[in-house]
Amino acid sequence: MNVEQKLSTNKFVVDEGNPHIVIHQEKMDAAAVKALTLVCPAGLYTLNDKGQLIFEVAGCLECGTCRVAVAHLPGAMEWNHPRPSFGVQYRCG
Amino acid sequence: MADYDAIVVGAGLAGSTAAYCMAKAGLSVLVVERGDAAGTKNVTGGRLYAHSLEKIIPGFAAEAPVERKIVRERISMLTDESCFTMDFGSSRFQNPANASYTVLRAEFDAWLAGKAEEAGCDVVCPAVADDLLRDNGKIIGILAGEDELTADVVLLADGVNSLLAQKAGLKKEISPHQVAVGAKEVVELSAGAINERFNLNEGEGLAQLFAGAPSRGLVGGGFLYTNKNSISIGLVITVSEMAKSTLRLPDMMENFRQSAPVKPLLEGGKIIEYSAHLVPEGGINMTPTLSADNVLVLGDAAGLCLNLGFTVRGMDYAIGSGALAAETVIEAKEKGDYSNAVLAGYQTRLENSFVMQDMHTHKHAPDFIEHTPRMFKEYPELVENIFADMFTVSGPSKLMLKKTLPHIRKAGLINLMKDGFKGSRAL
Numbered sequence: 063m064n065v066e067q068k069l070s071t072n073k074f075v076v077d078e079g080n081p082h083i084v085i086h087q088e089k090m091d092a093a094a095v096k097a098l099t100l101v102c103p104a105g106l107y108t109l110n111d112k113g114q115l116i117f118e119v120a121g122c123l124e125c126g127t128c129r130v131a132v133a134h135l136p137g138a139m140e141w142n143h144p145r146p147s148f149g150v151q152y153r154c155g
Numbered sequence: 156m157a158d159y160d161a162i163v164v165g166a167g168l169a170g171s172t173a174a175y176c177m178a179k180a181g182l183s184v185l186v187v188e189r190g191d192a193a194g195t196k197n198v199t200g201g202r203l204y205a206h207s208l209e210k211i212i213p214g215f216a217a218e219a220p221v222e223r224k225i226v227r228e229r230i231s232m233l234t235d236e237s238c239f240t241m242d243f244g245s246s247r248f249q250n251p252a253n254a255s256y257t258v259l260r261a262e263f264d265a266w267l268a269g270k271a272e273e274a275g276c277d278v279v280c281p282a283v284a285d286d287l288l289r290d291n292g293k294i295i296g297i298l299a300g301e302d303e304l305t306a307d308v309v310l311l312a313d314g315v316n317s318l319l320a321q322k323a324g325l326k327k328e329i330s331p332h333q334v335a336v337g338a339k340e341v342v343e344l345s346a347g348a349i350n351e352r353f354n355l356n357e358g359e360g361l362a363q364l365f366a367g368a369p370s371r372g373l374v375g376g377g378f379l380y381t382n383k384n385s386i387s388i389g390l391v392i393t394v395s396e397m398a399k400s401t402l403r404l405p406d407m408m409e410n411f412r413q414s415a416p417v418k419p420l421l422e423g424g425k426i427i428e429y430s431a432h433l434v435p436e437g438g439i440n441m442t443p444t445l446s447a448d449n450v451l452v453l454g455d456a457a458g459l460c461l462n463l464g465f466t467v468r469g470m471d472y473a474i475g476s477g478a479l480a481a482e483t484v485i486e487a488k489e490k491g492d493y494s495n496a497v498l499a500g501y502q503t504r505l506e507n508s509f510v511m512q513d514m515h516t517h518k519h520a521p522d523f524i525e526h527t528p529r530m531f532k533e534y535p536e537l538v539e540n541i542f543a544d545m546f547t548v549s550g551p552s553k554l555m556l557k558k559t560l561p562h563i564r565k566a567g568l569i570n571l572m573k574d575g576f577k578g579s580r581a582l
Binding site for chain 2: 063064065068069071072093096097100101102123124125126127129130131133134142143145146147149150152153154155
């Protein structure tokens with residue numbers, strides 16, 4: 063089973079137009095970009111064929127791993143909790 | 156006059172315990188929780204060591220939604236080809252003071268928040284505390300959306316990512332060396348199938364930790380816990396290690412669940428949830444400032460977690476810190492003084508309790524684990540080689556020592572002695 067299928071078992075509400083994480087690739091070095099694609103447990107960071115970092119908010123598990131991975135790079139990421147009633151709602155946890 | 160004596164941010168185990176204890180003592184308490192209900196943003200591996208909650212709510216397991224009482228412990232060393240497992244079962248774990256239970260946080264945290272509510276707390280969810288509210292620099296409450304809520308003291312129990320402790324200047328940015336990322340699947344299986352597969356009686360549970368192949372030699376490992384009607388299985392890997400991985404975390408997770416020792420245990424099960432969480436593993440070196448005027452920091456937000464490889468603890472420390480924070484706030488209320496002159500008593504209480512005593516006892520553990528990569532690659536391979544030789548018959552035999560020595564030489568006798576010595580002083 064791939065991770066997209068696993069994520070589809072979760073209860074998740076997308077806050078359309080209000081992503082709780084905003085990335086600024088221009089503030090990142092190559093190592094940070096690569097790290098984000100590796101460390102995200104949901105695999106939500108990918109590179110497109112132009113080498114641009116794409117972040118897909120739907121499915122985010124709100125763990126904060128990406129936040130920590132680029133914490134040493136000021137301005138690389140705006141990381142907040144989703145607004146009330148949005149994001150993942152764990153039924154098991 | 157403030158709206159409440161205390162506002163608790165986060166209805167996890169630290170927050171709800173603190174709220175419960177404060178309300179029992181007659182304080183007015185508000186708990187704000189960002190999930191739709193308590194527990195819906197929380198994740199554990201997970202096992203709760205009962206001792207700390209047992210002191211606050213004796214016999215809690217009879218009424219709380221615990222999954223299974225753990226009576227069997229397994230530790231496995233995995234390579235791509237082999238699996239070596241130690242399996243320990245004991246009736247000693249039946250004693251409530253020594254007991255541990257598997258739990259799922261959505262249900263368990265909702266129960267504990269319910270206890271706090273019964274004791275008289277207001278629990279509001281979903282509500283996100285966006286910032287601390289200040290008056291001339293003094294913390295007087297929280298800002299949640301448009302709402303300004305005031306209290307004499309704010310308890311930050313908002314988890315490992317505690318944005319508020321950072322905004323309050325109490326906590327530094329987390330380093331990728333200090334936290335591990337955990338990914339977990341909950342796999343639904345009938346209680347009967349779990350009992351048969353793991354040789355368990357009704358209500359009994361098993362905990363299993365895995366080193367070696369699951370983390371591909373990176374600092375980390377796998378875990379498996381039996382719940383009533385499901386299995387929690389996952390990986391925990393230090394974030395700085397994950398950043399140099401050759402595989403993505405979700406792919407490592409899938410490889411682990413498909414590996415030979417694990418796959419048959421999950422056969423026929425259905426994945427009902429996939430979750431992830433950060434685990435503070437930096438030990439005492441990542442402890443933030445725990446108290447200041449009108450504010451305390453609790454639980455994961457305070458980095459109160461300890462992974463020794465064979466035990467992984469956080470929830471019992473969260474509960475312990477919640478109870479001690481409550482004691483301190485009760486004293487502050489009696490004295491009418493919520494400045495750090497009184498609130499710093501929380502730090503003293505922690506220092507005199509199992510919470511900080513454990514952090515001191517094992518202060519070298521995080522460094523030892525991070526700087527002994529052999530534990531995650533060479534040693535599981537050593538164990539594989541020794542036991543594969545021991546149990547293989549394919550011609551003339553040799554003395555055990557002759558079979559074993561080359562493997563030990565390969566891993567390095569000096570390394571083994573050095574790591575053994577260091578490990579015995581750290582873990």
